[in-house]
Amino acid sequence: MQATHRLDAVFAALADPTRRAIIARLASGQASVTELAEPFAMSQPAISKHLKVLERAGLISRGREAQRRPRRLEAKRLEEADKWLERYRRLWEANYQRLDALLDDLKAKERKVP
Amino acid sequence: MKNPLKIAPSGDRDLVITRVFDAPRRLVYDAHTKPELVRQWLLGPPGWTMPVCEMDVRVGGKYRWVWKSERDGTTMGMGGVYREVNAPERIVSTEKFDEAWYPGESLNTLVLVEQGGRTTLTQTMRYESREAREAVVKSGMEKGVAASYDRLEDVLAATAPTTPR
Numbered sequence: 001m002q003a004t005h006r007l008d009a010v011f012a013a014l015a016d017p018t019r020r021a022i023i024a025r026l027a028s029g030q031a032s033v034t035e036l037a038e039p040f041a042m043s044q045p046a047i048s049k050h051l052k053v054l055e056r057a058g059l060i061s062r063g064r065e066a067q068r069r070p071r072r073l074e075a076k077r078l079e080e081a082d083k084w085l086e087r088y089r090r091l092w093e094a095n096y097q098r099l100d101a102l103l104d105d106l107k108a109k110e111r112k113v114p
Numbered sequence: 115m116k117n118p119l120k121i122a123p124s125g126d127r128d129l130v131i132t133r134v135f136d137a138p139r140r141l142v143y144d145a146h147t148k149p150e151l152v153r154q155w156l157l158g159p160p161g162w163t164m165p166v167c168e169m170d171v172r173v174g175g176k177y178r179w180v181w182k183s184e185r186d187g188t189t190m191g192m193g194g195v196y197r198e199v200n201a202p203e204r205i206v207s208t209e210k211f212d213e214a215w216y217p218g219e220s221l222n223t224l225v226l227v228e229q230g231g232r233t234t235l236t237q238t239m240r241y242e243s244r245e246a247r248e249a250v251v252k253s254g255m256e257k258g259v260a261a262s263y264d265r266l267e268d269v270l271a272a273t274a275p276t277t278p279r
Contacts, residue, residue: 011123012244088129089121096133097116098155102145103137110141 010077013057018042019050023059023073030063030072124238127247131237139228142235143202146224147171152179161185173199177207194219202226209239220246 013019022036037047051071054060058077063070120132135142145151153164156179166180173196180191191212198206203226210219223238241247 011247012126014123089119092121092131092133093116093119094160095156096119096135098157099142099145100116100135102151102155103135103141106141106144106151107137 009057010059010080013053013059016050016053019054022047022050022054023078026060026071026073030070032068032070036071123247127241127244129239129241129247131235131239133235135233135235136231137233138231139226139233140202142226142233146205147201157181166191171196171199171205173197175199194222197221 014023018040021040025031025036025039033044033048033051036051037044040047051060055062055071059074060071061074063072117134117136120130122130124130145155147169149167149169152169153167156167157164161184162181163184164179165182166178168179169175169177171177175196176193177196178191178193180189182189192209194208194210196205196207198204205222205224207222207224208219209222219242221240223236223240225236225238227234227236239247
């Protein structure tokens with residue numbers, strides 16, 4: 001898969017709150033489909049569907065244990081997507097820190113001139 | 115301490131930024147709608163200024179922003195039209211860069227909510243496609259921005275407290 005298409009799949013996968021929760025759960029260790037379905041009011045097939053999306057995006061993979069086939073996080077792929085967002089985030093952080101300073105000035109001026 | 119900035123993809127083609135400001139909504143709104151205030155903070159990477167900041171903040175009114183790198187004179191411009199103006203809580207506007215590296219326009223919705231003298235800002239950027247959203251996220255860095263940030267990182271590294279050995 002081309003790099004841009006891959007990232008597109010990652011973003012699509014991360015856009016869903018259930019899938020983000022699954023990622024968060026897997027960040028603390030691998031888990032079976034049953035274990036992953038537990039905290040959600042969702043059927044196992046519904047969870048499996050989400051897992052498939054995450055798998056296609058390369059965000060998770062399956063372990064070899066015959067019965068459980070635990071899912072685990074592919075941290076590298078997640079980092080890739082995060083790096084892109086991180087640059088964007090920094091740009092806005094710089095802007096908003098300047099805005100913080102400006103707002104402080106405006107507040108101070110208002111106090112002087114009631 | 116600075117308030118944390120949250121940024122996340124949402125749905126198929128939105129990017130959502132959330133940030134709290136320790137100021138009443140009225141002032142945050144002014145800072146987004148008065149050109150003389152906007153040009154003081156909406157600057158992007160270090161070393162860029164905003165020589166053009168024209169804003170006709172009313173439904174159907176246009177805005178035009180141009181940034182300039184003081185280092186090599188490169189300029190970057192963008193503009194759009196206000197679709198909804200509801201002071202001091204909500205502005206919807208279109209956005210298109212002169213050198214569009216993503217297809218079409220984006221639709222930006224700014225929402226300000228005040229609680230106990232603090233204001234929560236939510237900015238939703240809706241792109242025309244997932245591909246467009248991705249191009250935007252990718253772009254921020256690839257045009258000299260990366261270099262600016264690297265310099266910033268040098269400065270931060272140099273000022274970090276040294277660990278005694």
